[in-house]
Amino acid sequence: MTETWTDHVLARMRSETGRSGNARRRVVEFLGRQDCCVSAQEIHDGVRGAGSRIGVASVYRALEGLDELGLVQRVDLGDGTSRFERIDPRGDHHHHLVCDDCGKVEPFEDLALEEALERVAGGRGYEVAAHDVFLRGACGDCRAA
């Protein structure tokens, strides 16, 4: 059986603080259902829409905690709102295509790119811990229109 990200994270948080509240659990469960990044607002709306009256502050607190534990990644596209997505414990990871026109965001993976990034990381004095890549342009739909 494959342990889901959600289960993995709930267990981790449990062992971390000893407590388990409702708001954090709902945020984790929601994130676990997403395949790419979502904004705090979308998380808040999503959880509320399902019937849980959680507060925005709790959403941000949950995200902050998850970020510190390396369970979630902040994605900043430059539109003024941060987005968040789960980090696969198995190392799976993707980058983002952003449509300048309609704002759509979709994930992509590319091994050759990862290898090139790996090589850049060396020889710069820096100890690189993470990297972000965004490709911006016009998506298929917007090109057609």
Add this chain to the structure above:
Amino acid sequence: MTETWTDHVLARMRSETGRSGNARRRVVEFLGRQDCCVSAQEIHDGVRGAGSRIGVASVYRALEGLDELGLVQRVDLGDGTSRFERIDPRGDHHHHLVCDDCGKVEPFEDLALEEALERVAGGRGYEVAAHDVFLRGACGDCRAA
């Protein structure tokens, strides 16, 4: 003789609107002196420090116009403030190393990385117009400390 970015841009804006105000010119001149990205606040302070009483709104307006003309690039590191840097008309371009610890930002170039990005751009339905790459980690100074 090499035409500077500043001259190139001033001429371009001139031909674009027919008018030339003081605020915009000061912003362009300031950006022309920078080798990497700076925040709107830094631009405002920099220009004011040199004796011109320009307003913040004018800084943002100038940056917006330059961005639309593709003369300036918005750099969003995710710290809540956008930065801007000139785009070399000759195509020269760099990406950024960001220290998670002290916040320092420095540019780097890597040809192999650019080629890998070029290859990714194809075959995705997208017409990629630009890309951003950030490497995050601990800089030399912070690693030593």
Add this chain to the structure above:
DNA sequence: ACCTCAATGAGAACGGGTATCATTATCGTC
């Protein structure tokens, strides 16, 4: 010099994100 209208700057307004604090709920203990 005069007119027109883009450009400007001060300050109000906006919005995502954070801090505060009274209330609620979880968990260990009895």
Add this chain to the structure above:
DNA sequence: GACGATAATGATACCCGTTCTCATTGAGGT
């Protein structure tokens, strides 16, 4: 199962970068 300590929560005030508004200024054409 009730109780107490204290972490978690949620409403809301607040912060600050950015945008909007509007009265004023000034560049360029005549």
